[in-house]
Amino acid sequence: MNPIFSTLYENLPTFLQEIAISFYGLIREHQRYGGNYHKYTNWLLETEKMSKSDLDTLQFNELKKFILHTYKNVPYYKKLFDDNNITPYNINSLEDLKKIPILSKEALRKDPESFQAKNFYTRDLLEFHTSGTTGKALSVKIGKDDFRKRMAFLERQRIWAGTTNGKKVATFTGKIISPKPGKNKFWRYNYFGRQLYFSSYHIKDENTIFYVRALEKFKPQIIEGYPSAIFLIAQWMFNNAYNHNIRPKAILTTGETLLEYQKEIIEKVFKTTTYNYYASSEGAPFITQCEFGCLHINPESGIFEIVDTNNNPVTAPGETGALIVTSFLTYATPLLRYRINDSVVLSNKKCTCGRNFPIVERIIGRVDDMLYTQERGYIGRLSPAIKAFPNSVKEVQFVQNSLEQIDLFIVPDEKKFNDNHLNLVIEEIKKRTGDKVKIIPHLVNQIKRGSNNKFRLTIRNFNPSSIT
Numbered sequence: 441m442n443p444i445f446s447t448l449y450e451n452l453p454t455f456l457q458e459i460a461i462s463f464y465g466l467i468r469e470h471q472r473y474g475g476n477y478h479k480y481t482n483w484l485l486e487t488e489k490m491s492k493s494d495l496d497t498l499q500f501n502e503l504k505k506f507i508l509h510t511y512k513n514v515p516y517y518k519k520l521f522d523d524n525n526i527t528p529y530n531i532n533s534l535e536d537l538k539k540i541p542i543l544s545k546e547a548l549r550k551d552p553e554s555f556q557a558k559n560f561y562t563r564d565l566l567e568f569h570t571s572g573t574t575g576k577a578l579s580v581k582i583g584k585d586d587f588r589k590r591m592a593f594l595e596r597q598r599i600w601a602g603t604t605n606g607k608k609v610a611t612f613t614g615k616i617i618s619p620k621p622g623k624n625k626f627w628r629y630n631y632f633g634r635q636l637y638f639s640s641y642h643i644k645d646e647n648t649i650f651y652v653r654a655l656e657k658f659k660p661q662i663i664e665g666y667p668s669a670i671f672l673i674a675q676w677m678f679n680n681a682y683n684h685n686i687r688p689k690a691i692l693t694t695g696e697t698l699l700e701y702q703k704e705i706i707e708k709v710f711k712t713t714t715y716n717y718y719a720s721s722e723g724a725p726f727i728t729q730c731e732f733g734c735l736h737i738n739p740e741s742g743i744f745e746i747v748d749t750n751n752n753p754v755t756a757p758g759e760t761g762a763l764i765v766t767s768f769l770t771y772a773t774p775l776l777r778y779r780i781n782d783s784v785v786l787s788n789k790k791c792t793c794g795r796n797f798p799i800v801e802r803i804i805g806r807v808d809d810m811l812y813t814q815e816r817g818y819i820g821r822l823s824p825a826i827k828a829f830p831n832s833v834k835e836v837q838f839v840q841n842s843l844e845q846i847d848l849f850i851v852p853d854e855k856k857f858n859d860n861h862l863n864l865v866i867e868e869i870k871k872r873t874g875d876k877v878k879i880i881p882h883l884v885n886q887i888k889r890g891s892n893n894k895f896r897l898t899i900r901n902f903n904p905s906s907i908t
């Protein structure tokens with residue numbers, strides 16, 4: 441939301457806020473599901489049946505079209521191609537894409553204007569703000585048609601999850617809801633979207649019961665949003681053995697890394713499957729989860745390269761690599777070979793669903809946040825270690841400011857927690873980090889959220905390559 445509107449919104453009485461959200465929702469409905477949206481959805485339901493070679497051809501044709509567009513219409517790429525003696529006609533295979541240098545976030549932030557395509561009218565554009573760790577927001581312009589195409593990819597995700605757009609949905613994101621002091625109403629209803637927006641800023645023990653009652657009353661078919669927020673609700677219900685009848689068809693999580701222990705509790709409590717998908721407003725291509733639990737790269741949305749620290753392709757299954765993305769959904773602000781600073785674990789599995797889409801084993805999330813130790817290098821996966829707490833902590837966060845020490849922040853469940861649990865967990869963590877690094881536990885009341893109220897399991901505040 442625009443900052444001026446959000447200040448206005450915050451000062452409105454609750455019922456006017458709901459009217460404002462509903463009208464905003466109505467505009468959004470059209471932006472999302474107007475124009476070619478249905479055409480794109482139908483197209484995606486056809487392409488998912490394609491053979492591997494047909495998909496390769498489709499992907500390459502999309503790439504050609506996209507690169508030609510960047511050369512003709514985008515000042516940054518015109519110059520980049522000319523400086524490197526490349527023309528779009530030199531790109532004759534997916535392999536040739538590697539002739540184009542990798543684009544860093546810094547380069548995009550430094551001069552976002554030069555990435556804007558010149559062949560768009562303002563009226564055809566939507567503007568979005570993404571936030572980085574530096575706190576500096578990046579504004580990204582998305583063409584309306586591309587936006588609808590992105591919505592079609594999301595719709596395919598819903599269909600894989602056994603549901604569709606238009607069903608009742610409970611949403612937990614970083615949106616500001618502004619509950620009035622003294623009133624325990626931490627949600628607002630978007631009438632046209634049949635959507636209940638929940639504030640993920642106010643989920644604390646004493647408030648959780650109000651969230652749960654609102655969910656019971658609303659009976660959503662889909663619960664979607666940040667896994668950490670949905671988890672806090674589910675965990676409270678689990679720990680209190682709360683008897684309920686909230687039975688969503690599916691839970692769709694995005695925006696943060698979905699951790700194993702979160703998934704387990706969420707699915708137990710709501711008796712349904714969690715579908716985790718990867719997308720970004722900057723315009724990464726999509727990774728979505730099928731009905732058999734596989735995380736599929738959506739090849740029609742763009743190209744993912746997975747590389748090691750030297751930018752060489754990662755090819756061994758089980759290995760972690762950083763994502764370099766080329767998204768066909770970014771015509772207004774095209775990004776070619778963009779280092780989006782997220783990482784995944786590669787897989788060579790074939791999925792029983794029969795779709796010929798590549799699979800990644802896991803989405804790890806932000807590369808910058810992976811802990812690093814001298815003994816083990818980058819630590820890809822810490823969340824299983826937390827399971828050693830016998831359900832006696834609410835949240836955990838790892839913060840590493842140096843090679844020597846990792847600070848472990850713990851929000852304990854006072855009724856269940858005891859100090860012996862700490863030793864168990866530290867032992868588990870050391871199996872992953874090696875013995876030499878010190879693990880310093882801190883018991884706290886809450887874990888501070890990052891930009892957009894996102895939860896991060898791990899934060900690393902130093903650059904390993906500047907030390908070694």
Ligand SMILES: [Zn+2]
Pocket residue numbers: 730731732733734736791792793794795
């Ligand atoms: Zn599958």
